[in-house]
Amino acid sequence: MKKESIVEELKAAHEATIAAKRLSNDAKQQLLKAIANSLEAHVEDIIGENKKDLERMDKADPRYDRLLLDKDRILGLSASLIDIANLPDPTGLSISRKELENGLLVEKKTVPLGVVGVIYESRPNVTVDVAALCIRSGNVCVLRGGSDAWYTNSVLVEIIQEELRKHNLDIHIVQLLPTDRAFVSELLSATQYVDIIIPRGSQALIDLVRQQAKVPVIETGAGVCHTYVERSGDLEKAAKIIANAKIQRPSVCNALDTVLVDREVAQDLLGKVAPYFKESSVKIYADETAFSILQELGYPLLVLASDEDFGREFLSLQCSIRVVEGFDEALKHIAEHSSKHSECIVSTDAERVNTYMETVDAAAVYTNASTRFTDGAAFGLGAEIGISTQKLHARGPFALEKLVTEKWYVTGDGQVR
Numbered sequence: 001m002k003k004e005s006i007v008e009e010l011k012a013a014h015e016a017t018i019a020a021k022r023l024s025n026d027a028k029q030q031l032l033k034a035i036a037n038s039l040e041a042h043v044e045d046i047i048g049e050n051k052k053d054l055e056r057m058d059k060a061d062p063r064y065d066r067l068l069l070d071k072d073r074i075l076g077l078s079a080s081l082i083d084i085a086n087l088p089d090p091t092g093l094s095i096s097r098k099e100l101e102n103g104l105l106v107e108k109k110t111v112p113l114g115v116v117g118v119i120y121e122s123r124p125n126v127t128v129d130v131a132a133l134c135i136r137s138g139n140v141c142v143l144r145g146g147s148d149a150w151y152t153n154s155v156l157v158e159i160i161q162e163e164l165r166k167h168n169l170d171i172h173i174v175q176l177l178p179t180d181r182a183f184v185s186e187l188l189s190a191t192q193y194v195d196i197i198i199p200r201g202s203q204a205l206i207d208l209v210r211q212q213a214k215v216p217v218i219e220t221g222a223g224v225c226h227t228y229v230e231r232s233g234d235l236e237k238a239a240k241i242i243a244n245a246k247i248q249r250p251s252v253c254n255a256l257d258t259v260l261v262d263r264e265v266a267q268d269l270l271g272k273v274a275p276y277f278k279e280s281s282v283k284i285y286a287d288e289t290a291f292s293i294l295q296e297l298g299y300p301l302l303v304l305a306s307d308e309d310f311g312r313e314f315l316s317l318q319c320s321i322r323v324v325e326g327f328d329e330a331l332k333h334i335a336e337h338s339s340k341h342s343e344c345i346v347s348t349d350a351e352r353v354n355t356y357m358e359t360v361d362a363a364a365v366y367t368n369a370s371t372r373f374t375d376g377a378a379f380g381l382g383a384e385i386g387i388s389t390q391k392l393h394a395r396g397p398f399a400l401e402k403l404v405t406e407k408w409y410v411t412g413d414g415q416v417r
Contacts, residue, residue, distance in 0.1 A: 003178060003180070005183075005186060006177055006178065006183045006186055006187065007186070007190075007193075009142065009172075009175055009177060010115075010142065010186075010187070010190050010193040010194060011193055012172040012175070013115045013140050013141075013142050013172055013175055013193060013194070014114075014115055014140075014192075014193040014194075015170075015172070016140045016170040016172040016173045017112070017114050017115060017139075017140050019169055019170040019173060020112065020134075020135070020138050020139060020140050020170075020173050021111075021112055021138050023135075023138060023169075025089045027167070028085070028089070028135055028136055028138070029085045029086075030167075031135060031163060031164070031167055031169070032081050032082070032084060032085035032132055032135060032136060033081070033082060033085050034163045034166070034167070035081055035131075035132070035159065035160055035163045036078040036079070036081035036082050036085075037078070038159050038162070038163055039074055039077055039078045039081070039128070039156075039159060040074070040075065040078050042155070042159055043071055043074050043075070045155060046069055046074055046152065046155055046156065046159075047069065047070065047071065047074070049151040049152050049154065049155040050067070050068070050069040050124065050151070050152040052151040052152075053067055053124075053148055053149050053150065053151050053152050054067060054068060056148060057122075057148055062250075062251045062315040062316045063121065063122035063148070063251070064122075065249070065251045066121075066122045066123050066251050066252075067122040067123075067124065067148065067149055067152070069124055069125070069152060073125065077125055077128045077129075080128070080129065080132070080377065080382065080383045081128070081132050083377070083382050083383070084132045084133060084136050084382040084383055084400065085132075085136065087136065087381075087382050087400055089136070089137075090110055090136075090137050090400050090401050090403065090404045091109075091110050091111055091112055091137060091138050091404055092109055092110065092111075093109060093110040094107055094108070094109055095108040095109060095110065095406060096108045102415050103412065103413060103415060104410055104411070104412050104415055105410070105411040105412075106408065106409075106410050107408070107409045107410075107411075108406055108407070108408055108409070109406070109407055109409060110404040110405070110406060110407075111138075111404060111405060111406070111407040112137055112138035112139045112403070112404060112405075113137075113139055113195050113196050113403055113404065113405055114139065114140065114195035114196075115139070115140045115141075115142060115193060115194045115195050115196075116130070116134055116139050116140065116141045116142070116194075116195065116196055116198065116403065117141070117142045117144070117187055117190075117194045117196065117197045117198070117215065118130050118141060118142075118143055118144070118197075118198045118199075118200060118385060119144045119184065119187070119197065119198070119199045119200070119201070119205065119209060120143075120144070120145055120146065120199070120200040120201050121145070121146040121148075121149075121200075121201035121202065121205065122146050122148050122149050123145075123149070123200070123201075124145070124149045124152040124153055124156060126143075126145070126200060126385070126386075127143055127145060127149075127152075127153045127156045127157060127176070128156055128160075128383075129383035129384065129385065130143060130385055131143070131156075131157075131160050131174045132383060133382070133383060133384075133385060133399065133400050133403055134173075134174070134403065135173065135174070136400055137400055137403035137404060139403055140172070140173050140174075141173075141174055141175070142175050142177055142187070142194065143157070143174070143175065143176050143177060144176075144177045144179070144183070144184065144187060145176065145179065146179065146201075147179040150179055153176055154176060157174060157175070157176040160174050161174060184208075184212075185212060187215075188209060188212050188213040188214060188215060189212075189213075189214045189215070190215060191214050191215055194215045195215070195216070196215065196216050196217070196218060197209060197213050197215045197216070197217045197218075198217070198218050198219075198220060198385055198386065198398070199217065199219065199220065200220045200385065200386040202222065203222045203313070206219055206220075206222065218388055218390065218392075218393055218394055218398065219388060219389060219390050220385065220386025220387055220388055220389070220398060222253060222313050222339050222341070222389075223252075223253030223254055223255070223257070223313060223339055223341035223342060223374075223387065224257050224258070224311055224312065224313050224337060224338055224339040224341065225245070225253075225254060225255065225256055225257050225258075225338075225339075225341055225342045225343065225344075225371045226256075226257070226258045226259075226260055226333075226334050226337070226338060226343050226344065227241060227242050227245055227256055227258075227259055227260070227344040227345075227346065227371065228259075228260040228261070228324075228330045228334070228343075228344065228345045228346070228356075229242075229259070229260070229261040229262065229265065229269050229346045229347075230262055230327060230330070230345055230346065230347035230349060230352055231262040231264045231265050231326070232347050232348045232349040232352075233265070233345075233346035233347045233348060233368075234346070234348065234368075235265060235268055235269050235272055236272065237346065237368060238269060238272070238273075238346040239269065239272035239273045239276060240276075241344065241346060241368070241369065241370050242256060242259055242273050242276070243273065243276035243277070243280075244370040244372060245344070245370040245371050245372050246277070246282060246317070246319050247276065247277075247280045247282065247317070248370075248372055249372070250314070250315065250316050250317050250318075251315050251316065252315075252372075253313070253315075253341060253387060254341065254342050254371050254372050254373070254374040254375065254387070255314075255315070255371070255372065256319055256370075256371060257312060257313055257314050257319055257320065258310055258311075258319060258320045258321070258322065258337070259273070259319060259320070259321045259322070260321075260322055260323075260324050260330045260333060260334070261290075261321070261322075261323055261324070262323075262324060262325075262326055262327075262330075263289065263323050263324065263325055263326075266289065266290065266293060266323045267293055270290060270293050270294055270297065270321070271293075271297060274294060274297050274299050277299070277301075278299065278300065278301075280317060281301060281317060282301065282317045282318065282319060283301040283302075283303065283317065283318040283319075284299065284301060284302050284303065284318075284319060284320070284321055285303050285304075285305035285306075285309035285318065285319070285320040285321070286302060286303070286304065286305055286320070286321045286322075287304075287305050287320075287321065287322045287323060288304070289323040290321040290322065290323050291304050291305075294321075305320050305321075305322070310322060310333070310337050311336070311337035311338075311339075313339070327352055327355075327356075331356070331359065331360070334360055335360075335361070338360075338361070338362060339389060340361055340362045340363060340389045341362060341363055341364070341374065341387060341389050342362060342363065342364045342365075342366065342371035342374040342387075343360045343362040343364075343365050343366065343371070344365070344366035344367070344368075344369065344370070344371050345357075345360075345365075345366070345367055345368075346367075346368055347367070347368070353367050362389075363387060363388065363389055363395045363396040364387075364396055374387055374396070374397065375387075375397060376397040376398075376399040379396075379397055379399075381397055381399035381400065381401065382399055382400050383399065384397040384398055384399045385398045385399070385403075386398050388402075
């Protein structure tokens with residue numbers, strides 16, 4: 001019989017918040033460590049289910065790498081759970097405390113958000129990361145992954161729920177929702193049961209959630225990331241930074257999309273970048289000046305860029321290159337085309353570095369370093385739900401510390417107003 005609604009799942013999640021909030025710090029840590037051990041014990045089972053998903057996807061699809069879970073990645077997820085368990089509990093922290101003239105004691109503390117709904121695509125690691133972060137922060141999560149990761153997500157949630165069961169806890173603290181698109185609207189409208197929605201995926205997914213949601217939304221936006229090489233920059237360092245940002249893992253949101261370079265150093269920089277890109281078969285969409293330089297260098301995978309190639313998130317071994325006249329033109333280009341995720345300048349000019357870092361509007365700005373570091377784990381925050389590109393509640397890596405809100409505690413002794 002075809003399922004008509006997910007209201008029972010959402011209601012169960014709402015009811016599970018009582019159990020989640022009552023978990024002690026030690027209990028949360030023990031649970032996460034048990035899940036970590038269980039992931040390691042079920043490596044072959046996870047790989048087997050993941051293979052079913054991989055067989056349904058074209059290897060040339062940029063999402064293939066995101067979908068893949070091999071032994072090393074599973075062990076990495078397990079290690080991440082231990083890291084999260086060892087992070088300080090973000091709940092119950094006193095933000096302010098004061099006694100009023102009337103004798104009332106007024107205190108503000110951090111508390112869990114409640115039911116966190118996450119909609120995401122071909123990233124089964126998100127299933128584990130979100131579940132772990134929500135457990136550590138006393139939240140409940142309802143997960144709506146993509147249909148192309150259904151088998152992998154299912155086995156991961158089964159492992160997590162089995163540990164919840166062993167610890168005599170409500171298994172609805174972590175739930176995987178059906179992938180039927182008809183249920184997305186129901187989730188987005190479930191203000192009675194869901195406290196916040198977080199979309200993680202393509203711009204199309206984020207736009208859909210933003211337009212349809214009645215539940216409050218925190219966006220984890222697409223990443224259109226630039227590296228600007230200013231004329232004073234160390235070109236050897238610049239080439240290595242650019243290569244790392246583009247090649248090391250091209251399918252992720254903090255990977256490089258566009259290189260901007262001052263005309264004065266364009267010839268030298270592209271001569272140093274080209275060998276790295278050629279070795280990894282990076283396809284370059286170059287403006288006329290960069291195209292001419294790279295053509296003379298004999299670069300093989302070269303296309304004359306159109307306007308649409310700037311401001312484009314490639315998520316693959318492709319990038320665009322534009323030669324600019326100087327600092328102000330680079331700032332203008334970034335302001336027009338950035339998704340406000342991660343932006344880098346390579347420069348030794350302290351004044352321009354300072355201006356860049358203070359004026360470029362992005363969740364993370366870099367001087368002389370790869371944008372690939374925009375990540376909860378790399379920032380020492382543990383895992384993350386995503387990179388928030390908005391400015392309210394959370395910006396940058398949406399990690400454990402942001403899975404809380406505030407609550408006022410007022411203690412009196414018979415006072416009336």
